[in-house]
Amino acid sequence: xxxTDTIKKRAIYVYLPSVEQKKRWDxxxxxxxxxxxxxxxxxxxxxxxxxxxxxxxxxxxxxxESKQLKEQLDKEAREKHxxxxxxxxxxxxxxxxxxxxxxxxxxxxxxxxxxxxxxILREGRVVSSDDILSRLRISPSEQEAVKAVSKQLENLESYxxxxxxxxxxxxxxx
Numbered sequence: 001x002x003x004t005d006t007i008k009k010r011a012i013y014v015y016l017p018s019v020e021q022k023k024r025w026d027x028x029x030x031x032x033x034x035x036x037x038x039x040x041x042x043x044x045x046x047x048x049x050x051x052x053x054x055x056x057x058x059x060x061x062x063x064x065e066s067k068q069l070k071e072q073l074d075k076e077a078r079e080k081h082x083x084x085x086x087x088x089x090x091x092x093x094x095x096x097x098x099x100x101x102x103x104x105x106x107x108x109x110x111x112x113x114x115x116x117x118x119x120i121l122r123e124g125r126v127v128s129s130d131d132i133l134s135r136l137r138i139s140p141s142e143q144e145a146v147k148a149v150s151k152q153l154e155n156l157e158s159y160x161x162x163x164x165x166x167x168x169x170x171x172x173x174x
Contacts, residue, residue, distance in 0.1 A: 092145075114152060116135070117136060117149065127168050128169075132153075
């Protein structure tokens, strides 16, 4: 059996109602970059799947669902952004609140040192001031928070708990 015989067994002939319809199909196939034969096979198979599969979704339905999901994703991205800004502002407010006892020269009572600062210092290596601020998520423009961290470091140094050097700050083992 030669190649011609298999082609003849697979071939079908379709007569369209009008020349205009054939031209339309040709144009659609060209737009999709496929032959007319592949175009027809794809669309016939697509129609058969609609009949055979209960949960089949047409391209239009998939497009609509995709659009809705994109809109939902955009909405959630905007909400996430708003929440990130709110968290950032709350963290700044918390830093200002915690900084107050170290900035007030007339403060009387026990001052609570920032737990994260102590944990960073206790890692046992020399940590630069910039690295400390970065790890505490403090921007250099937050002057009060920067002063409070500096004051905490100075106090810890005066108690002999940390030592400063040109490279930064280091926890002193007791």
